[in-house]
Amino acid sequence: MCGIVGLFLKKEELHPRLGDLLTDMLITMTDRGPDSAGIAIYGAEAEGLKMTLQSDTPEETFAGLDEILGAAIGAPVSLVAADTHAVLTLPGEAEAMARALLAEKGIRVMGVGETMEIFKEVGLPKDVAARFDIRSKGGSHGIGHTRMATESAVTTLGAHPFSTDADQCLVHNGSLSNHKNVGRVLSRKGFGPQTENDTEVAACYISSRLAEGLNLGEALEGALEDLDGFFTFVVGTKNGFGVVRDPIACKPAVMAETDDYVAFGSEYRALANLPGIETARVWEPEPATVYFWER
Amino acid sequence: MQTIDLATTPLRDLNAMLQAQTDNTNQTSWEIVNPKGAHALAVGLDAPIEVTVKGSTGYYCAGMNKQATVRVTGSAGPGVAENMMSGTVIVEGDASQYAGATGRGGLLVVKGNASSRCGISMKGIDIVVHGSIGHMSGFMAQRGNIVVLGDAGDALGDSLYETRIFVRGTVKSLGADCVEKEMRPEHIEILRDLLERAGADASPEEFRRYGSARKLYNFNIDHAGEY
Structure with missing residues (x-):
């Protein structure tokens, strides 16, 4: 399973509440994955x-x-x-x-x-968030993950988000099937993974494409071409936030957008307590379709 | 009318109350507030009651429904009305993947869009979607009808058995063994009845019908590569 959340705030007035909102979203997703949890916060420069x-x-x-x-x-x-x-x-x-x-x-x-801080540990989202006092952290955007491990060990390093270049991070629900081969190719380019985890290869892939000069949307389009398996990815960059699902799209995803924010959740439950959700545009992201926002 | 607030009533207690209703119940009208995407809401009902969920639901809302009418005023998560036996389920917003999967009877109406795998392996349910449906809808569907006022995604009706599929808009692609078929008067009548019961403002003549070519029913050595 695994649960993913993401929040990209458009209005500065909400920035002080980022950690608090993200923490609630992530705790709601606890029963999708109780093994480990992590949050990346894009805070003050x-x-x-x-x-x-x-x-x-x-x-x-x-x-x-x-x-x-x-x-x-x-x-x-x-x-x-x-x-x-x-x-x-x-x-x-x-x-x-x-x-x-x-x-x-x-x-x-x-x-x-320059802005990203990343906190992840083995344990329940509520405990991990409390240990790092995530609620007190402000910022412009952030992503979180609660993991049900299927493919590599339950360790701190196997927890998401994975960050493989400055101010970049990625969370994943699913499992890849060609990550060994992609990882070998990326190693030759200097973007090789450090762990056995399939998700890290996806993060390395995005980092390598961004380093080639692609924008976030183009890098995510590339992932659709080059990565095989099941995935819903949520990606953060210093000024951007992106979402992509594989063409089969069996891993759930819901998005909401208002004038104040763009939010992502594995389920609607994660979004149900966001301010103004009653009047937000809520939709299920289409398969094999890239969504991204940059400021 | 009974109003149950899920902010204060545990989900299991609510479902137990609804499941305890019998054919002769006086409590025929229920309203559920603060669903906030909860899973398995109003599942396993078996009484002629009306349940309105004010908001959006999570996985498997109204699963295994018999007799009851369940209305969701928001959107529904994956597997709404899964394995429905009879009754009616109405989603005012969108439905997520595999809406009405394996359903054996009753009517599922989605006023918005339904995403992938709508009606997968359905066995007699009728599904009317006012918007569009996603890829792999009607996969291995055996009986019943799927009616789509909008468009259908990739691989519609793949490995279809005897479900009828009616689409007013475009079909991105047909799945293996699914073909367009002629609209005969009896199909127009079936469609007219379903559109009316689903509150859909559309004329049956605007639809095309798709069904099984029945080429996958028996093993054919010349088609070995297609299995």
């Missing part, structure tokens, strides 16, 4: 680059990490820790050096970007 980190031993790992990294790269680094995750802010040009240092310490990088 950082002065530099945000890196979301994860560690199984956060207390000792994150203590003093900002000073160690700051000294190593010779620039100010800030760190905000929350449970197993921490968001580092550092100058963009120091990313490679920071990644090398973090890898040495066995710290995982969940995603990087």
